[in-house]
Amino acid sequence: MHLHRFEKIWLMLGAGGLALFILLLCVNAFAMGMAPPSNMEMIDPKKVAETPPFDKPGLKQVGDKEYDAYMTAFAFGFSPTKMEVPVGSTVNFHVTSPDVIHGFQIPGTNVNFMVMPGHINSATYTFDKPGEYLIICNEYCGAGHQVMATTIIVK
Template sequence: MTTTPTFEIDPYEKTWMRLSLALLVIFIVLVGVAGYALGFQVPAPEARVDPRTVATDPNSPWSNPGLRELAPGKYEAYVLAQIWLFNPREITVPAGSTVTFYVTSKDVQHGFKIQDTNINMQVLPGYVSKLTVTFDKPGEYNFICTEYCGTGHAAMFGKIIVEP
């Protein structure tokens, strides 16, 4: 005669399992609220481009990278990352401006980080990374490459000048 073991969960363990499940649900709801209601954004590929021709195609905005004014206080910045260089190296905007960055790479993986901010995105060949930022405080904001891209990696930097 075989007996089947009985499986019982102690009430103390049930309480902890319920508490864990409740905390997990609260965490998921808070992440959803932060993502949608508060407008937090994670940089994601905006589009695809051909990395072999992105800098030379006359129809590509990266054939002449830089800042474009869409309306007063609203700009688009097209930044091309290539081995050991950001093009353009310097961007100047007035304080209070909203800038949408479109960053791509024509060769290897790079990073685009504006120092002393939480603005950081991965830049991959063939993909366009997009992020919108409002610069309220005048000053200089350095940007750097955060992915090792070879021996000249340390020279891969630039700056954003926010004028009063």
């Protein structure tokens, strides 16, 4: 098989570029701890309401300016409905669903993951700027999907 010289160069540049992407992604994911949300914990979706800590969804302070947010995403809302943290707080979100698949996204941040029945998914974010952050469901979950949202207030 015969390759034109320019095509050889092009394919080498292309493969090199892709290899660079892979390298950067690996370093960023595994050495800098920014791998995508891949929580392996499981839960019975039919018993979410009676399984701690999801029986009492809410914020739990776990350190100086660090919180665990145990939340449920259901058709069509999130629980708890009200959350407030001081500026500079780090919040570890842990979310599960008692019914269908939902999404969990805070626009303008990297918090964006799937909430699946039977699984718990997590992400961490440090809120350095004050404001009322929108939390939305970004996976179609039924007729009321577009109203499924809440906020977290950072003061």
